[in-house]
Amino acid sequence: MDNMVDVHKVNQVVDADKVRRAPVLPLLLFAGFRTLIDRMHAELAKQGHPDLRPAYGFAMQAVGLHGATAGEVAGRLGISKQAAGKTIDRLTALGYATRAQDPADARRKLIHLTPHGLDCLSRSVAIFDRLRTEWITALGEQRLEEMEDGLHAVIPAEAFRLDIAGWLG
Numbered sequence: 192m193d194n195m196v197d198v199h200k201v202n203q204v205v206d207a208d209k210v211r212r213a214p215v216l217p218l219l220l221f222a223g224f225r226t227l228i229d230r231m232h233a234e235l236a237k238q239g240h241p242d243l244r245p246a247y248g249f250a251m252q253a254v255g256l257h258g259a260t261a262g263e264v265a266g267r268l269g270i271s272k273q274a275a276g277k278t279i280d281r282l283t284a285l286g287y288a289t290r291a292q293d294p295a296d297a298r299r300k301l302i303h304l305t306p307h308g309l310d311c312l313s314r315s316v317a318i319f320d321r322l323r324t325e326w327i328t329a330l331g332e333q334r335l336e337e338m339e340d341g342l343h344a345v346i347p348a349e350a351f352r353l354d355i356a357g358w359l360g
Contacts, residue, residue, distance in 0.1 A: 230322060250268065250275070260302070
């Protein structure tokens with residue numbers, strides 16, 4: 192792939208150990224995230240969800256089990272209401288979500304996940320569980336749990352949100 196970064200090459204001008212450790216951390220975290228997401232989507236495709244994209248999965252998580260408005264989905268994802276509306280339109284077209292009148296406010300539409308959408312989320316949980324087990328096999332359970340605990344310790348609670356689009360541009 193042309194757009195790959197070789198995290199093993201170091202800048203020869205500065206201390207190699209510092210170069211190897213500091214600037215590589217974000218790349219390794221992103222690569223780990225990307226590896227999990229890509230493998231999960233490949234497995235979902237085999238299990239009857241070939242049209243699902245990561246953005247759709249994030250949106251379905253933002254809709255949640257009890258439903259949400261487009262504005263709530265937008266706020267949870269850190270995107271515009273228009274962008275959320277387009278994603279919801281696509282989820283609806285693919286059969287993952289439906290729109291219905293809010294019984295408490297006729298001006299609002301609620302988005303709910305369909306059985307197809309709920310099936311996808313359920314399968315995602317099972318796939319992530321298997322992928323985590325693979326990481327345990329590779330790293331050891333204690334090491335993985337220490338890594339997870341460490342990330343929890345350095346990530347501020349308010350930073351734990353799904354608005355990836357906000358900083359990717």
